Amino acid sequence: MENSRETGSTNDGAASSQNANYYDIDDILAEEELVPVVFYKSANGVKVDPTAEKDCVEKGAKVELPFWLAQELYLRQAVSLSIPTCFNQNTRREIQADAACVDLKSRCPYFYEFGCKIAPLVGDRTIGKMLLSTFQMRYKEILTKAHTTVYAPASKSLAVLTKEEISLHEAARSSMAAFKKWRIGGPRFQRASVLGRKRKPTE
Amino acid sequence: MFSATRANLENDNRTFLLSVFTGIISRHQRHKIGFHSLKLTSNHSKSCKNKTKSLFSFRSLSLSEMAGQSDPHISLFSPQEIEFMAEDELVEIVPNIRMDPLNFISGDFGPFFPQIPAKVPLWLAVALKKRGKCTIRPPQWMSIENLTHVLEGEREDQGAFQAVPFHYIEISRLLFDHARDDIPDIYMVRSLIEDIRDVRLHKVETNLEKFSATSAVKISHLSAMEVNVVRPFVVRSLQAFYKHDNPVVMADLDSASDRQPQVRQPQVPRNAQRQPLKRR
Numbered sequence: 001m002e003n004s005r006e007t008g009s010t011n012d013g014a015a016s017s018q019n020a021n022y023y024d025i026d027d028i029l030a031e032e033e034l035v036p037v038v039f040y041k042s043a044n045g046v047k048v049d050p051t052a053e054k055d056c057v058e059k060g061a062k063v064e065l066p067f068w069l070a071q072e073l074y075l076r077q078a079v080s081l082s083i084p085t086c087f088n089q090n091t092r093r094e095i096q097a098d099a100a101c102v103d104l105k106s107r108c109p110y111f112y113e114f115g116c117k118i119a120p121l122v123g124d125r126t127i128g129k130m131l132l133s134t135f136q137m138r139y140k141e142i143l144t145k146a147h148t149t150v151y152a153p154a155s156k157s158l159a160v161l162t163k164e165e166i167s168l169h170e171a172a173r174s175s176m177a178a179f180k181k182w183r184i185g186g187p188r189f190q191r192a193s194v195l196g197r198k199r200k201p202t203e
Numbered sequence: 204m205f206s207a208t209r210a211n212l213e214n215d216n217r218t219f220l221l222s223v224f225t226g227i228i229s230r231h232q233r234h235k236i237g238f239h240s241l242k243l244t245s246n247h248s249k250s251c252k253n254k255t256k257s258l259f260s261f262r263s264l265s266l267s268e269m270a271g272q273s274d275p276h277i278s279l280f281s282p283q284e285i286e287f288m289a290e291d292e293l294v295e296i297v298p299n300i301r302m303d304p305l306n307f308i309s310g311d312f313g314p315f316f317p318q319i320p321a322k323v324p325l326w327l328a329v330a331l332k333k334r335g336k337c338t339i340r341p342p343q344w345m346s347i348e349n350l351t352h353v354l355e356g357e358r359e360d361q362g363a364f365q366a367v368p369f370h371y372i373e374i375s376r377l378l379f380d381h382a383r384d385d386i387p388d389i390y391m392v393r394s395l396i397e398d399i400r401d402v403r404l405h406k407v408e409t410n411l412e413k414f415s416a417t418s419a420v421k422i423s424h425l426s427a428m429e430v431n432v433v434r435p436f437v438v439r440s441l442q443a444f445y446k447h448d449n450p451v452v453m454a455d456l457d458s459a460s461d462r463q464p465q466v467r468q469p470q471v472p473r474n475a476q477r478q479p480l481k482r483r
Contacts, residue, residue, distance in 0.1 A: 112447065132447040136415050139440060144411040146436060147404075164443065172436035179432045182282030183376070 026163060030110035031068040033086075035118065037079040038062050067117060074121060081122050086111065092130060099134050100141035103160040111162045138165065146172035280431050289373035289427065290326035295340040297321075298331065325374065329381045339382040344368055345375065347388055350395040357402045364403060364424035372400055372428040407433055414440065 021027040042059040049063070057063065065073070073079040085091070086108040094102050104111045112131055119127040142161065146169045161169060291309070297320050304313035305327070312323045320340065323331075331337040343349070344367070356365040368374065375396045383389050407429055410422060420441070 112443070116446070128447065132444075135443060135447055139414070139444075140412055143436075143440065144408060147408050147411075147433065168436060168439050168443070171439055172433070175432050175435050179282050179428065182286070185380075 026110065027113070029163075030113040030117065031071075032066050033084065033108055033110060033114045034064040035067050035070040035084050036062065036064050036082045037070050037073065038082070039079050041078050043078070067114065071117075071121060081118075083122050083124060083127075084108070084114075084118060087115065087118070087124075087127055087130070095130065095134050095137075099137035101160070104134075104162045104165075105160055109163045112164050143168055143172075147176045279434055282428065282431070285370075285427050285431050286373045286377070289370035290324060290329075290377070292325050292368075292370055292374060293322045294325050294328050294342060294374075295320050295322055296328045296331065296337040297340065298337040300336045302336075325377060329377060332382050332385075339378065339385045341378060341382075341386045341392075342368070342374070344371070345378070345386065345392060345396075347391055347395065350392065350399065354395055354399050354402065357399060357406070361406065361409075364406065364422070366424050367399070367426060370427050371396070372426060403429060404432070411437065411440075414444065 039057050039059055039061045043057045045055055046057050047055050048057055048065070065079075070079060070081060074081055086104075091102070091107060108114055112135065115127050115131045119125075119131075143165060158166070158169065297318060298315040299317050300315065301317060302313060302315040304311050309324070312327065313321060315321055315337075328337065328339050332339055353365045353367060375393075378386060379389065379393055386392055403426075407422075407425070411433065414420060414437075420437070
């Protein structure tokens with residue numbers, strides 16, 4: 001799997017050179033999310049399921065593949081994509097009921113990124129709207145309180161946040177913490193680390 | 204547009220447009236800091252009087268302290284840097300020494316005569332004060348009447364902010380730290396300013412809840428420190444709103460910032476390009 005990612009991306013050298021997110025760990029992890037696909041063609045020498053008897057995938061097989069692989073296969077018209085479980089009707093109904101309480105992290109830690117990536121491929125325009133309304137509600141309910149909430153890593157409200165939301169929350173919290181630290185004071189002048197360093201004896 | 208926004212921040216000190224383009228603004232501001240240090244070093248070499256030299260060595264210390272941002276992605280400025288900028292505000296001092304004019308790039312200050320008030324930058328005032336060469340006159344707005352008035356205004360009008368000096372948090376902190384004997388009723392003044400700050404920060408937070416699917420927000424009368432505290436959060440959430448609000452723009456944004464282009468690529472050319480690989 002890892003190998004095919006490597007080769008796959010070196011092939012489109014031009015694309016990767018203009019790809020600023022190429023080394024972004026969050027972007028890579030977001031593309032690891034599984035997408036259910038159906039194979040149009042049979043593929044030899046591929047072992048998707050480790051328990052499978054033969055090294056081939058038959059035509060019409062339903063398999064879950066990580067997004068980066070599914071996307072490449074889809075662009076070669078080898079598979080058809082269907083909507084991942086984290087965007088199915090059940091989840092949507094839960095989100096409509098109360099977005100702030102839905103545990104998005106366990107469904108998909110990169111809910112928004114993944115949604116943006118998958119939406120154009122499955123051709124579902126409602127995903128975009130759903131992402132926006134979800135973010136709006138959750139922003140209002142949880143995130144705007146990020147500056148004042150007392151930080152408790154195990155608190156329940158934080159456990160349901162996706163990675164994107166956590167980074168927002170963290171940004172707010174750390175800037176507030178820096179401000180409070182400044183306000184309280186402490187050493188006004190610190191010695192630059194360069195000045196204190198002792199020269200190593202050269203041998 | 205950026206320069207206009209920036210000019211607002213600098214000159215007017217009253218309006219700050221929090222926009223998704225803050226990255227560019229921040230680069231402007233870094234330039235300013237670079238210029239600062241340039242100015243200071245040139246001062247250092249120019250004025251060779253012993254008296255002033257010691258002042259500058261103090262100043263350059265505070266520069267080295269904040270030379271680099273610890274993490275540019277989290278917050279564009281550290282509170283220390285905001286304080287550094289606030290030190291350029293002018294305050295009135297009453298020196299008790301005689302001293303020749305000081306010529307800085309930002310202007311000439313002095314000459315100084317005992318008991319004759321003079322206007323100097325805050326950092327200079329603090330440095331002189333530390334050496335017992337002057338007393339600092341607290342600014343006009345730091346009177347109990349004015350602060351009580353502002354605090355009442357903040358509490359009554361939940362929607363808008365009162366006009367306060369752009370650097371009121373930093374200036375008051377510096378004066379409380381270094382010139383506490385020059386401020387009448389310091390305990391009252393200090394608690395009033397802390398109340399004002401808390402009320403305003405709470406108000407900023409309630410204001411944040413009003414954001415929904417907008418790419419630019421205008422909040423008047425925010426002060427430097429308040430803007431800086433919410434900046435990382437606001438910028439990121441506005442970006443997220445912007446991205447989800449408009450999928451077309453999102454795609455444009457992606458190509459503009461050279462992000463993942465694969466999704467948008469039309470299928471046909473892609474397949475054509477992939478042809479040899481497919482055969483293999």
